[in-house]
Amino acid sequence: MTDKQAAPAIGIDLGTTFSVLAYIDDTGHPISLANAEGERITPSAVLFDGDDVIVGKEALKAISTEAPRVAEGSKRDVGQRIYRKTLDGKQYPPEVIEAFILNKLRTDGVAQLGDFTKAVITVPAYFDEVRRKATQDAGYMAGLDVLDIINEPTAAAVAFGHLQGFLRPEEAARKTQRFLVYDLGGGTFDVTVMEVRGRAFITLATDGDVQLGGYEWDQRLVDLVAEQFIRQYSLDPREDPSAAGRLWRECEDAKRTLSARSKAAATCDFRGKSARVEISREQFEEGCRDLVDRTRFTTVQTLSAAGLEWGDLDRVLLVGGSTRMPMIHQMLKEVSGTTPDSSVAADEAVAHGAALRARLLLDRMNGRPSTFQIKNVNSHSLGVVGTDPQTGRPRTGVVIPRNTPLPVTAKRTFRTKKADQRSILVQVVEGESPTPDDCLQIGRCSVPNLPRHLPMGTPIDVLFDYKSDGRLGVHVSVADTDVQIEAAFTRENSLSKEHLDGWRSYISGAEPTEYR
Ligand code: AMP
Numbered sequence: 001m002t003d004k005q006a007a008p009a010i011g012i013d014l015g016t017t018f019s020v021l022a023y024i025d026d027t028g029h030p031i032s033l034a035n036a037e038g039e040r041i042t043p044s045a046v047l048f049d050g051d052d053v054i055v056g057k058e059a060l061k062a063i064s065t066e067a068p069r070v071a072e073g074s075k076r077d078v079g080q081r082i083y084r085k086t087l088d089g090k091q092y093p094p095e096v097i098e099a100f101i102l103n104k105l106r107t108d109g110v111a112q113l114g115d116f117t118k119a120v121i122t123v124p125a126y127f128d129e130v131r132r133k134a135t136q137d138a139g140y141m142a143g144l145d146v147l148d149i150i151n152e153p154t155a156a157a158v159a160f161g162h163l164q165g166f167l168r169p170e171e172a173a174r175k176t177q178r179f180l181v182y183d184l185g186g187g188t189f190d191v192t193v194m195e196v197r198g199r200a201f202i203t204l205a206t207d208g209d210v211q212l213g214g215y216e217w218d219q220r221l222v223d224l225v226a227e228q229f230i231r232q233y234s235l236d237p238r239e240d241p242s243a244a245g246r247l248w249r250e251c252e253d254a255k256r257t258l259s260a261r262s263k264a265a266a267t268c269d270f271r272g273k274s275a276r277v278e279i280s281r282e283q284f285e286e287g288c289r290d291l292v293d294r295t296r297f298t299t300v301q302t303l304s305a306a307g308l309e310w311g312d313l314d315r316v317l318l319v320g321g322s323t324r325m326p327m328i329h330q331m332l333k334e335v336s337g338t339t340p341d342s343s344v345a346a347d348e349a350v351a352h353g354a355a356l357r358a359r360l361l362l363d364r365m366n367g368r369p370s371t372f373q374i375k376n377v378n379s380h381s382l383g384v385v386g387t388d389p390q391t392g393r394p395r396t397g398v399v400i401p402r403n404t405p406l407p408v409t410a411k412r413t414f415r416t417k418k419a420d421q422r423s424i425l426v427q428v429v430e431g432e433s434p435t436p437d438d439c440l441q442i443g444r445c446s447v448p449n450l451p452r453h454l455p456m457g458t459p460i461d462v463l464f465d466y467k468s469d470g471r472l473g474v475h476v477s478v479a480d481t482d483v484q485i486e487a488a489f490t491r492e493n494s495l496s497k498e499h500l501d502g503w504r505s506y507i508s509g510a511e512p513t514e515y516r
Contacts, residue, residue: 009362010119011354012105013152014098014135016075016187016213018321019044021105022351023113024359030159030352035108041347042108044186045072046100048088055104063245070245071097076187076211078138079131079440081493093495095134095141096503102142103508117145117510120358122350123470124188125151126208126379128430129442132470133494140500140515143508147361149469153181153192154374155353156319157201160344162356167199167372174198177314182299182332182340185320187213191299193306193313199372205306205403206379207298212291214255214322220287221251225266225277237270258284259324285327292331300335305403316340321347376468377403384412384462385427385436394436396429399464409465413479419456423448426462428474428489443491445474451483 009024018041022030032040037057047059048069054062063070069088074097077083083094102121110116121144123135132149139146157179161167166174176197183190190208194201225247226238237243250266257264262281267274285292303310316332318340323329332340345352360370381402388395399410414424424447431439445462459479466472476485495503501512 006366007116007118007362008113009355009359010109010113010116011155011351011356011358012102012119012121013155013348013351013354014075014102014121014123014138015044015185015350016073016215017044018042018186018347019101019105020348020351021109022348022355023109024355028359030162030355032348032351033109033112035104036111042101042105043072044075044098044101045070046074046097048090050088053100055101060249063242064249065242067241067245073187073215074098074101076215078134079128079493095138095495096507098135098138099141099503099507102138102144106142106144106508117143118147118358118362119144120148120150120354120361121146122152122155122354123149124183124185124208124210125153125190125192125203125206126188126210127470128380128440129382129470129472130430130440130491130493131210133491136471137495137500141503141507143504143510145513147358149471150354150357150374151190151192151203151206151376151470152185152350153183153190153206153319154194154201154203154376155351155357156183156317156344156349157181157194157196158353158356158372158374159349160317161196161199161201161372162352163344166196167356169371171199178204178308178312179315179317180299180303180313180336181317181319182295182323182328183208183319184295184322184328185213186322187211187215189213189295189298191295191302193302193308200375201372202375202405203377204308205302206377207302207305208379209294209298212294213320214252216291217255217288217322217325218248218252220291221255221266221279221284222247224279224283224287225251225268225275228277229268229270229273229275232275233270233273235270235273237268240270243268243270254279255284255325259326281326288327292327295328296331296335299332310336310338313338317344318342319344319346319349374468376406376470378406378408378466378470379403380430380440381432382410382464382466382472383429383431383436383439385429396431396434396436396439400466402432404466406466406468406470409463412462412464413459414462416450416454416456416458416460420453421456421458422450422452424450424460424476426474428464428472441492442472443489443494445476445489447476447485449485451478454478
C-alpha cells in the first residue's frame with residue numbers, strides 16, 4: 001500500500017477552549033486541517049438545541065444569547081461524573097461533550113481526507129489516570145480508534161523537533177538538548193522538563209494545574225468590568241447566564257487586545273443599561289499577578305524535580321495561546337535569564353506533534369522503522385489504601401512515585417487476613433497525600449474468586465502496569481504459584497462499556513468494537 005492509499009496520520013489537540021486536527025501530508029509535514037467553516041481552530045463549544053447538536057463557532061456565538069444550552073470548557077470537568085451545567089434539560093458526562101467535539105473534527109476531516117478512524121489525541125501532562133481514560137473514552141464515542149494518548153508538551157516538543165530537523169536520521173547523533181516546555185492554554189497549565197537525546201524525547205519531570213488557564217485571566221477582567229458596572233448601576237451582570245456569556249466574550253477579546261496594545265475596552269450591556277470600561281495593560285497585569293506567580297512557582301519546582309538549574313537548559317519553549325500575554329514572557333525572562341522561544345505555532349504545535357506521533361505508530365504497524373521515540377513519566381504518584389499499623393487509620397501506600405519513567409510495573413503483595421479467605425479488595429488512588437481522602441480515587445480492584453483453602457497470610461500479588469500513555473492495568477496472582485486471577489478493576493466516575501457503545505452509535509453512528 002502506498003502512503004496515498006493508506007489511512008492518513010491524524011493528531012488531535014482536544015483543547016479546553018479550542019481544538020485542532022492535523023494530518024501529515026505527502027511530504028511528511030504536519031498540516032492543520034480547516035474545519036467545515038474553513039477555520040483551522042475549532043472552538044470547543046457545543047450547543048444542544050433539541051435533537052441538534054452544534055459544535056464550534058456557532059455554539060460559541062450562542063453563549064451570548066442561549067448560554068444555558070451551551071457547553072464550554074468541558075475538558076475542565078473531565079474526570080467528574082457529570083458536566084457542571086444541565087444543558088437543554090439534560091445532564092451529560094463531560095467526556096460525552098468532548099466526544100461531540102471530536103466527532104465534528106472527525107467528520108470534517110473525513111470529508112477532506114477520506115475515511116479514517118485511527119488518531120492520536122493529546123492531554124495535559126498533568127492529567128491523572130481517570131482523566132486520561134475519560135479522554136480515550138471520548139475518542140471511542142466519537143467513532144475513533146485512539147492509537148495513543150500523548151502529553152501536550154511532549155507533542156509540542158516533537159513539533160519543535162520536526163521544525164528544527166531533529167527527527168532526520170542524520171541528526172541522531174546531535175548533542176543532548178534540554179527544554180522546559182511552559183504550556184498555558186485556555187483551561188490548563190503544564191510545565192514539563194524534557195531531554196532530547198538523539199531522536200528520543202524523554203520527559204524528566206512534569207507538574208501543572210488542571211484548573212489554571214486563560215479562563216482565569218478572562219475571569220479577572222470579567223470581575224473588573226462587572227464591579228465597575230455594579231458601582232454605576234447597582235446591578236450585577238454576572239447573575240444572568242447570557243449577559244455573563246456576552247461579557248465573557250467581550251473580556252476574552254479585550255484580553256487578546258491587551259497582548260498587543262497597552263489599553264483595551266470591554267462593553268457590558270444588562271437590563272437596558274450599558275457601560276464601556278477601559279482597562280490598561282498595567283491594571284490587567286496587576287490584577288493577575290498571583291496567577292502568574294502560581295505558574296512561576298510550579299515552573300521553578302519542576303525544574304528542581306528534574307534535578308536541573310536554569311543554566312542547564314538549552315531553551316524555554318512556549319506553547320498554548322495564553323503564552324502570548326506579555327506578562328508571561330516577562331516572568332519567564334526574569335526567572336530564567338533567557339528569552340523564551342515562541343517559534344512553534346502556539347495554537348497548532350500540539351496537534352502537529354500528535355500527527356507526527358500518529359505517522360510513527362502507523363509506520364510501525366506497517367513494519368517501518370521509528371523516526372523518533374517518546375519516553376514519558378507519571379505525573380502523579382500511584383498508591384493503594386492500606387492501614388497505618390500505628391494509628392489504625394487508612395493510609396496511602398505509594399506503589400509508583402510520581403515522575404517515574406514509563407512504562408513501569410510495580411508489585412504489591414497483600415496477605416489474606418484469615419484462612420479460606422475468598423476475596424480481596426484493593427483501593428487504588430493517585431496523589432501525593434498520605435491521607436487517602438485527599439487523593440484521587442481511581443477505582444477498586446476486587447479479587448472475588450481466590451482459590452479455596454488458602455491458609456491465613458497467603459501472599460497475593462497485585463501487579464500495577466502503568467503504560468506509556470499514562471493508563472493503568474491491574475493484574476492479580478497468588479504469590480509463588482501460577483494461579484492468575486481475573487481481577488475486576490471498577491473505576492470511579494467511568495462510563496460502562498454498554499453506555500460507551502450506546503453513545504458511540506448515537507454520536508458517530510459507528511458500531512461497537514473491542515475496547516477496554
Ligand atoms: P489554547 O488552548 O492553547 O488554544 O489556548 C487558548 C487560550 O489562549 C484562550 O484562553 C485564549 O483566550 C488565549 N489566547 C489566545 N490568543 C491570545 C492572545 N493574543 N493574548 C492572550 N491570550 C490569548
